[in-house]
Amino acid sequence: MTVCIEQSVHESEVVVETKNHCDTNELVLNGDVAVPDQPEVNAFGQSFRDYDVETTRQKQVEECYRLNHIYQTYDYVKKMREEYKKLDKLEMSIWECCELLNEVVDESDPDLDEPQIEHLLQTAEAIRKDYPDEDWLHLTALIHDLGKVLLLPRFGELPQWAVVGDTHPLGCAFDDSIVHHKYFKENPDMNNSAYQTKNGIYTEGCGLENVMISWGHDDYMYLVAKENGSTLPEAGLFIIRYHSFYPLHRSGAYKHLMNEEDVKNLKWLQIFNKYDLYSKSKSRVDVEKVKPYYLSLINKYFPEKLRW
Numbered sequence: 001m002t003v004c005i006e007q008s009v010h011e012s013e014v015v016v017e018t019k020n021h022c023d024t025n026e027l028v029l030n031g032d033v034a035v036p037d038q039p040e041v042n043a044f045g046q047s048f049r050d051y052d053v054e055t056t057r058q059k060q061v062e063e064c065y066r067l068n069h070i071y072q073t074y075d076y077v078k079k080m081r082e083e084y085k086k087l088d089k090l091e092m093s094i095w096e097c098c099e100l101l102n103e104v105v106d107e108s109d110p111d112l113d114e115p116q117i118e119h120l121l122q123t124a125e126a127i128r129k130d131y132p133d134e135d136w137l138h139l140t141a142l143i144h145d146l147g148k149v150l151l152l153p154r155f156g157e158l159p160q161w162a163v164v165g166d167t168h169p170l171g172c173a174f175d176d177s178i179v180h181h182k183y184f185k186e187n188p189d190m191n192n193s194a195y196q197t198k199n200g201i202y203t204e205g206c207g208l209e210n211v212m213i214s215w216g217h218d219d220y221m222y223l224v225a226k227e228n229g230s231t232l233p234e235a236g237l238f239i240i241r242y243h244s245f246y247p248l249h250r251s252g253a254y255k256h257l258m259n260e261e262d263v264k265n266l267k268w269l270q271i272f273n274k275y276d277l278y279s280k281s282k283s284r285v286d287v288e289k290v291k292p293y294y295l296s297l298i299n300k301y302f303p304e305k306l307r308w
């Protein structure tokens with residue numbers, strides 16, 4: 001499936017068109033794109049993604065990043081990918097998994113302390129309002145954070161630092177734009193000279209799929225979707241896999257590792273990110289009311305039961 005986005009992202013009005021050519025699904029961004037209302041403050045009255053402001057949550061968030069930066073190494077990510085690629089934990093549907101997220105709260109997030117299912121629905125409903133015809137984008141939004149089930153006992157009960165928070169590459173230098181960068185000092189990869197340069201073990205333009213990105217809910221959910229044969233367009237899978245990669249999609253770091261396909265997909269990710277971030281609020285979505293719509297999308301793009 002080829003996803004083709006022509007036209008750069010401008011933050012004003014929308015026109016997005018989906019064209020179907022035979023069995024390929026070309027997603028064409030025409031003209032300017034929509035952006036959601038962007039509140040200036042989060043549910044705690046602070047600006048979004050402020051990792052230094054003193055709040056009751058700040059200490060917990062910083063501790064999560066401290067551990068993440070110390071323990072996520074190249075070898076750790078490699079091991080986790082191999083382990084979770086087996087998908088031998090359990091079988092369930094996408095919706096069953098959404099319901100499980102009721103039990104999950106993300107300790108890395110300075111902007112939200114609601115159960116995760118609220119966040120999924122808020123993101124999906126916000127993007128649906130502005131992009132009514134892109135049903136794949138609604139579903140992508142609904143499932144983008146499902147990988148956080150890794151925190152639950154049935155999925156291995158991984159610690160927060162191995163599941164949530166922003167992501168970054170391993171095997172090359174840690175960019176300064178990474179949140180709480182100072183904690184990399186204690187990461188064992190700092191002792192490997194091959195990892196200390198801009199390209200590290202990679203070559204320019206090698207494509208993100210060849211890069212080890214820190215392990216967490218993004219890569220896990222991508223793996224689940226891919227291995228279970230989801231028919232979501234590549235742009236949807238890309239959004240799921242890299243939505244926490246803020247150093248790239250917000251700060252522009254590591255762009256030299258992208259290939260042409262990544263460049264196209266990044267445009268959709270940047271649209272998606274605005275909804276992921278700014279739809280976080282205390283207002284609730286009526287789950288029962290929207291459920292039939294999302295069930296129909298799940299049915300369209302996923303098998304009934306998936307291996308996790």
Ligand SMILES: O[C@H]1[C@H](O)[C@@H](O)[C@H](O)[C@@H](O)[C@H]1O
Nearest residue numbers: 106108109164165166243244
């Ligand atoms: O704290 C948040 C949260 O864990 C999100 O799910 C993740 O995608 C973001 O990158 C991160 O900053």
Ligand SMILES: [Fe+2]
Nearest residue numbers: 144145243244
């Ligand atoms: Fe996420």
Ligand SMILES: [Fe+2]
Nearest residue numbers: 119144145276
């Ligand atoms: Fe999210």
